Amino acid sequence: MNDNSTRYRPPESDDKGRWQAQDSTSGMQSQADDGPTDFASLLAAPVTQVERPKELVATDFRSLAGKNPGAPKPYQVRTITDLLLDCLTPIMIVVMVYSVIFFLLDIRFVFTEVHDANLRWVAFCFVVGVVALNRLIAREGKEESFMYVGGLGMAIGLYTIVTTTSYDVGSVAGSFMNSVGVALFFNLTIVAFVWWLANRLTHECCVDENRTAGDIGILTGTARRLRTAMEPKEKKPTFQTTMDAIDPSEWKKPERKAPPKPVDATERLSKRHPGISIFYFSVPVFIIFALGQRVVQHGGEMMVLAGHFYIGAYTLSALSLLMLSSLAGLRDYFRSRRVHLPGGIGPFWIGLGSIMILMVLFGAIALPTPSLPPIAVVTSHQYDYWRPGSTFQLINLAVPAAQAIQQNRIMERIGAGVLIIFGIFLLYGFIRAVGAFAVQVAKRRHSLPQPVVRFFNAVDRILERIGRLPEFPKRKKHRRVSRVVSMAAKCENPMTSARCTTTAQRIEACYDALCALAYDLGVPRRQDQTPYEFVEAFPEEMKTLREEAFELTDLYVLSAYANFTFDDRIGDRLRKFWWSFEQVRRRVVR
Structure with a gap:
């Protein structure tokens, strides 16, 4: 019924x-x-309808701020510039990562041939998959691409587990950390590390969604980031004059904020250029290329030439990515301002940039080739029993025992450095995961036990402190004033000057010298300031004169405003002030 x-x-x-x-x-x-x-x-008569239950929507400020999509991106017709960028940028990223990985696999081949061909094929497909997946996420969004992320992660994870345990491949680094459990953990860490590197390069170089792209250069952005990190943190104000909208049920009290300062037009620019990750990535890569040349010489001339090819391919792709990321930044600079980018700029930019890159490469080739470094001592080589008939032979080196021991120690240090890098990477991933989990707990704090909420609130505060850069000591720049324009340089010692015959005139001359020095330092006494107000707001640049300035102010007020008559015994206090004044004047006036 x-x-x-x-x-x-x-x-x-x-x-x-x-x-x-x-x-x-x-x-x-x-x-x-x-x-x-x-x-x-x-x-x-109305028919009774059963209303659908409304979906619960988060209304706290943190969730609403995260869902704000910002201003809609203006639609523009795609030109040949967009096609060239969308095609060439992922290809250059694949070539750059491919060069490094295959060079490392050549180094591995000198120590062990086990599973070499299979690893090369899987590594190439994995890099292509990561880059293509990131482009798909940038175009379609994270929600629609979640299935592809899970599929790629499951495929590479199962491959790593099966090859490490079932096929007796062991560690991809050969005998380094070659026990089954440790080798599996080491291999999975390498897979995650390569994925993260390719992911960062793709996100940084493909700047389709970067609103501030094109506003600033690479070197300027790096210098500003370092300068910002070295500046001391501003102290929080004791009170706040403005009111901000807050949620009283939030788990964290809002911090007091100082009133916003006027910002120059140059300070509004982006602090990070999208191509800066290429510089960060290239520093360890060229160290690998330099050290690896000593090992690949065991593979003969072909492997050495392959190493040179990988170095050239990496340099070509890195320079091309810098050129393409600059063009992409220029395109988005125009797009965000609703200005149409002429279609001919892209081909001209890429053509001119390619000519300049080729000039750099051919110029490097034309330079005298340095001799190869000494061959590293490799004592053993493992053949692949799945591929019999290998003709690879290590170069027999007659080296003293002391030199062999020294090289073994160097290899141990390199291995320890690799472990430290992977440890930092894992710690970084763990901190990011815990931070993301703490944010999710904070959003659901009303439905969770209070001890759990308080625990993750403390975790979030600890992570905020860990994530802050340390404050470097800031070297103060001393101001110097030319003697030609200095006001303090024109002041004479009132104790020896013929113009000052009375004590009141000497006190006034000393006070005028103090005000002249403040004027030279750019902190003059204002016209609406009394002597006591000026000395209370004493400039930081003149802190060494603070004690003498307080005494002189008392004398000046009594002499100028109270008509108090001093005897000659007050001259000792004036001489004390003038001696300190001359010490500061020598440092300021050049």
Whole structure:
């Protein structure tokens, strides 16, 4: 029985067809409850509808701020510049990462041939998959691409687990950390590290969604980041004059904020250029290329030439990425300002940039080739039992035992450095994961036990402190004023000057010298300041004169405003001030 039959129950009728109730009370109540009973009214009666439960939407300020999409991106017709950028940028990223990985696999081949061909094929497909996946995420969004991320992660994870345990491949670094459990953990860490590197390069170089791209150069952005990190943190104000919208149920109290300072146009620019990651990535890569040349010489001339090819391919792709990221930044600079970028700029930019890159490469090739470094001592080589018939032979080196021991120690230090880098990477990943989990707990704090909420609140505060850069001591720049324009340089010693014959004149001359020095340092006494107000707001640049300035101010006020008469014994205090004044003047006036 549905709701309508229960709600609109038809009244009973007698044998003559008249409507009646069982009694007067129930009949009146029935008519009052059921309302009109004629056919037209019954047809017009509303049908009961079951409302769908409303979805719970987070209304706290943190969630609303995270969902704010910002201003809509203006639509522009795609030109040949967009096609060239979308095609060449991922290819250059693949070539750059491919060069490093295959050079490392050549170094590995000198120590062990196990699973070499398979690793090369899987590494190439993995890098292509990561770059393509990041481009898909940038275009479609994280929600739509989650399935592809899980699929790629599951595929590479299962491959790593199976090859490490079932096929007796062991560690990809050969005998380094080659036990089964440790080798599996080491291999998975390498996979995650390569994924993270390719992910960062793709996100930094593909600047389709970067609103501030093109506003600043690479070197300027790096210098500003270092300068910002070295500046001391500003102290929080004791009170706040402005009111901000806050949620009283938030788990964290809002911090006091100082009133916003006027910002110059140059300070509004982005602090980070999208191509800066290429510089950070290239520093350890060229160290690998330099040290690896000593090992790949065991593979003969072909492996040495392959190493040179990888270095050239990496240099070509890195320079091309810098050129393409600058063009992409220029394109988005125009797009964010609703200005159409002429279609001919892209081909001209890429063509001119390619010519300059080729000039750099051919110029480097034309330079005298340095001799190869000494060959590293490799004592053993492991053949792949799945591929019999290998003809690889290590170069036998007759080296003293002391030199062999020294090289073994160097290899141990390199291995320890690799472990430290991976440890820092894992610690970084752990901190990011814990921070993300703490944010999710904070969003659901009303439905979780309070001890859990307080624990993760403390974790979040600790992570905020860890994430801050340390404050470097800031070297103060001493101001120097030319003697030609200095006001303090024109002041004479009132103790020896013929112009100052009375004590009052000497006190006034000393006070004028103090004000002249403040003027030279750019902190002059204002016209609306009394002597005591000036000395209370004493400039930091003149802090060494603070004690003498307080004494001189008392003397000046008594002499100038109270007409107090001093005797000659006050000259010792004036000489003390003038001696300190000359010490500061020598440092300021050049």
